Amino acid sequence: MNNELQAVIEYMEKERGIDGEVLLSAVENALLSAAKKSVGPARDIRIEIDRETYEIRALARLVVAEKVSNPHDEVSLLKARAMYPNTKVGDIVETEVTIKDFGRIAAQTAKQAIMHRLRQAEKSMIFEEFKDRPGEIVSGTVRRFERSDVVIEIGRAEAIMPSRERVPTEEYQMGERIRAYVLKVDETSYGPQIILSRSHPEFVKRLFELEVSEIADGTVEIKGIAREPGFRTKIAVFSHNEKVDPVGACVGMRGIRVKNIVRELSGEKIDIVRWNEEVKTFVTNALAPARLSRVDVQPDTRTVIVTVDNDQLSLAIGKKGQNARLTAKITGWKIDIHKDESQVGFEEKVAQAVENFAKVEGIGHEYAERLVHAGFLTLEGILAADQEDLLMIDGFTPETAAAVHAAAETAYEKEHGTLPE
Numbered sequence: 001m002n003n004e005l006q007a008v009i010e011y012m013e014k015e016r017g018i019d020g021e022v023l024l025s026a027v028e029n030a031l032l033s034a035a036k037k038s039v040g041p042a043r044d045i046r047i048e049i050d051r052e053t054y055e056i057r058a059l060a061r062l063v064v065a066e067k068v069s070n071p072h073d074e075v076s077l078l079k080a081r082a083m084y085p086n087t088k089v090g091d092i093v094e095t096e097v098t099i100k101d102f103g104r105i106a107a108q109t110a111k112q113a114i115m116h117r118l119r120q121a122e123k124s125m126i127f128e129e130f131k132d133r134p135g136e137i138v139s140g141t142v143r144r145f146e147r148s149d150v151v152i153e154i155g156r157a158e159a160i161m162p163s164r165e166r167v168p169t170e171e172y173q174m175g176e177r178i179r180a181y182v183l184k185v186d187e188t189s190y191g192p193q194i195i196l197s198r199s200h201p202e203f204v205k206r207l208f209e210l211e212v213s214e215i216a217d218g219t220v221e222i223k224g225i226a227r228e229p230g231f232r233t234k235i236a237v238f239s240h241n242e243k244v245d246p247v248g249a250c251v252g253m254r255g256i257r258v259k260n261i262v263r264e265l266s267g268e269k270i271d272i273v274r275w276n277e278e279v280k281t282f283v284t285n286a287l288a289p290a291r292l293s294r295v296d297v298q299p300d301t302r303t304v305i306v307t308v309d310n311d312q313l314s315l316a317i318g319k320k321g322q323n324a325r326l327t328a329k330i331t332g333w334k335i336d337i338h339k340d341e342s343q344v345g346f347e348e349k350v351a352q353a354v355e356n357f358a359k360v361e362g363i364g365h366e367y368a369e370r371l372v373h374a375g376f377l378t379l380e381g382i383l384a385a386d387q388e389d390l391l392m393i394d395g396f397t398p399e400t401a402a403a404v405h406a407a408a409e410t411a412y413e414k415e416h417g418t419l420p421e
Helices: 002-016 020-039 077-083 102-130 201-211 246-251 253-264 279-286 310-317 319-331 346-358 364-373 379-384 387-391 398-416
Strands: 045-049 056-065 074-076 092-096 137-146 149-154 157-161 177-188 191-197 220-228 232-239 269-274 292-298 303-308 334-339
Touching: 002 020, 020 045, 020 056, 020 102, 056 077, 074 077, 077 092, 102 157, 102 177, 102 191, 137 157, 137 201, 157 177, 177 201, 201 220, 201 232, 201 253, 220 246, 220 319, 232 246, 232 279, 232 319, 246 253, 246 269, 253 269, 269 279, 279 292, 279 303, 279 319, 292 310, 303 310, 310 319, 310 334, 319 334, 346 364, 364 398, 379 398, 387 398
Parallel strands: 056 074, 157 191, 232 269, 303 334
Antiparallel strands: 045 056, 056 092, 137 149, 137 177, 149 157, 177 191, 220 232, 292 303
């Protein structure tokens, strides 16, 4: 047992980096608990492991008595003086005791204590290794799935990527090597818990910092990032050196740098935007490649009203509103996109006029269509017309003409507060 214990302690100390004294103390404590169970909790004993020979001894504290009435707690004066010549009755002496099956108990207990201390030490070492690494990117292997969470092996540790931190468009396979962002490291009663993410915007930011040397050395700064994981990311960059183009630096020669990042993100689209402190310019850059006709800034409501031509409207808004949404996130301003009414074609104007008249109480859709086809496009036009002009409209009677005119008057007055002169 002694030789085996010595070999295990030396191995743990050398290979696992665990202090031998810590292991021996753990074994002593474990053996003490086991010994007390064998001899009874009332027995005052201690376990001692010789640091040179690794010999294990069980020592009991006994009261010296003239006559022993309780052998568990007392020792005779004659026997005590054989070990300690100057002992007197009532003294407390320490003597080695034999515990039933102590050799077998010691072997089992020592093994359990060492394994327990080893697990504790490994957990502690893992926490020490990762506690300062939130914000870094790590590589690991997909080991298993727990419901929709992914367990990833990173070196000696196991980390977890919760379902909320997964990219919805990605599927992972057992044994697959993936990279992820260390979101946080918590110390729990079960050991360190390492949380990873591939959906966090900072993951993309760190990928750019690793891929683009100008960002790493501080020449180019990432001013903002907005992301819809798996679909699209906008990243705003600014150069502190006027000779360095921030967008070009991020794109790289023949687009190699941004292509590497897109490949890592499983094809997610990335828009690299030139940052500008002037809101109008920044919004214009962020909504690219859409061409904007006009940009109006309303500081009171932090709103930017953008006007675009008809053919640019869908491009500015983006698929399911994605481009406008990400622009709002990255700029911090509400984005309100409208099409340029001056570019509206004749058919659209007609349809709009019909819709406007149909909303007026007392006109309705049927009369609205007849009014528009007769050339009336506004309420002002109806109010400026004579009754004879209205009677020329197909299906209009004097009563109809009077009712439509009255309805137009009411609607105009409600909208403007007065009738046109």
